[in-house]
Amino acid sequence: MGEARRAGADPCDLRAPPKFRPGACLTLARMDSRRPFLILATGSAIDSVRRRLGDFPHWFRVAMGLPRDAVHVVDARYARALPEPRDFAGTIVTGSGAMVTDREPWSEAAAAWLGHATRAGHSVLGVCYGHQLLAHALGGRVDWNPRGREMGTVWVETRPEAAGDPLLGPNGSGFHAQATHRQSVVGPPAGALVLARSSLDDCHAFRIGDSAWGVQFHPEFSTAAMRAYIAARADAIRQEGQCPRRLRRDVSAAPRARAVLRRFVARCQRR
Numbered sequence: 001m002g003e004a005r006r007a008g009a010d011p012c013d014l015r016a017p018p019k020f021r022p023g024a025c026l027t028l029a030r031m032d033s034r035r036p037f038l039i040l041a042t043g044s045a046i047d048s049v050r051r052r053l054g055d056f057p058h059w060f061r062v063a064m065g066l067p068r069d070a071v072h073v074v075d076a077r078y079a080r081a082l083p084e085p086r087d088f089a090g091t092i093v094t095g096s097g098a099m100v101t102d103r104e105p106w107s108e109a110a111a112a113w114l115g116h117a118t119r120a121g122h123s124v125l126g127v128c129y130g131h132q133l134l135a136h137a138l139g140g141r142v143d144w145n146p147r148g149r150e151m152g153t154v155w156v157e158t159r160p161e162a163a164g165d166p167l168l169g170p171n172g173s174g175f176h177a178q179a180t181h182r183q184s185v186v187g188p189p190a191g192a193l194v195l196a197r198s199s200l201d202d203c204h205a206f207r208i209g210d211s212a213w214g215v216q217f218h219p220e221f222s223t224a225a226m227r228a229y230i231a232a233r234a235d236a237i238r239q240e241g242q243c244p245r246r247l248r249r250d251v252s253a254a255p256r257a258r259a260v261l262r263r264f265v266a267r268c269q270r271r
Contacts, residue, residue: 037066037268038088041075042110042129043096049228056094056220063220063258064092064265076110085116090123090268092261093130095218099183100132100142111137123268124212125167125261131205131214132185138208141187149240150200151180151230152247153254156217162195167213167263168205177204177217177257178226180233184216219254219261226251 039057044050053059057073064071074083085091093114098104115137118124126134132142157174174196185203188194196205196215205215218226227248230237234244 034070034269035087035089036070036072037064037265038083038085038091039071039073040082040091040093040110040130041073042077042094042107042133043098045225046097046229046232048232049225053222053225053228059220059222059225060092060094060261063261065262066265077106079106082110082113085113085120085122088122089271090125090264091117092264093124093126093133095128095130098129100129100136101144101183107133114138118208118212121209121211123264123271125264126212126214127220128181128216128218131216132183134212134214135185135187135189135192135203135206138189138192138212140185140189140192142183143186145182145184145201146186147200149180149182149237149242150198150216151233151237151242153177153226153251154179154198154200154217156196156198156204156257158196159194161193162205165193165195165207166267167207167260168195170263171256171259175256176252176254177219178221178223178251178254179217180226180229181216185214213264215260217254217257219257219259221254223251223253 039060041057045055061071098107100107111133114124114134118138124134136142153176155174156177158168158171162168184201188203188206189208192206192208194203194206198204201216204217207213230244230248237244237247
């Protein structure tokens with residue numbers, strides 16, 4: 001995918017299903033005193049979208065406001081071993097066209113890595129599939145959203161519990177965000193604090209401990225990416241009784257959703 005496949009020197013980007021064993025992670029040689037961020041890719045953008053706009057790692061890096069050498073991309077689907085969490089300031093887990101409920105071997109290995117990293121206090125932000133995978137890794141339950149597909153620019157309501165949260169608290173009572181998903185976290189992990197919800201998803205964001213978050217919405221999506229995804233899914237959207245033209249028309253910028261990503265970066269850099 002995009003940047004991940006171009007990183008030919010990346011020892012983690014190997015075409016074999018990964019297996020995770022604590023203590024068996026690859027170690028990243030550090031080039032300077034500031035640790036990079038790990039972007040753990042779990043999928044690629046739709047082909048028609050990727051050809052026009054690039055792939056998920058690029059979207060995240062731009063939204064995070066980071067230069068190329070401040071991120072390290074590993075594609076979880078092909079990595080023979082996942083890197084040592086302590087080599088990174090924090091980890092972003094991307095979205096995917098896969099489904100967590102399929103329990104694919106690479107996904108289960110990534111879940112094991114996430115569980116180990118999170119319990120060790122590593123900073124993690126899971127997005128969409130990454131949000132669901134983090135919940136699954138920590139004992140939560142993921143399934144098909146009983147309310148159906150959620151797509152487009154949606155209103156995310158923050159819960160009272162989010163008031164003091166360093167990522168979502170500054171967004172007040174709610175904010176607009178881009179979303180596209182059919183599965184959801186239907187049972188948060190034990191001990192997780194549910195921070196936000198939408199009209200179609202009761203767990204749009206959660207935090208566990210003080211360093212791991214999952215968000216169902218896409219802080220990295222531009223309006224162009226959101227409209228392109230709606231166009232690519234137009235037939236399925238119509239079959240489900242929604243109007244893709246209306247969804248595209250209603251897409252709007254979501255700066256407060258993107259700010260969640262920037263706050264994660266700033267928090268990790270201060271640690």
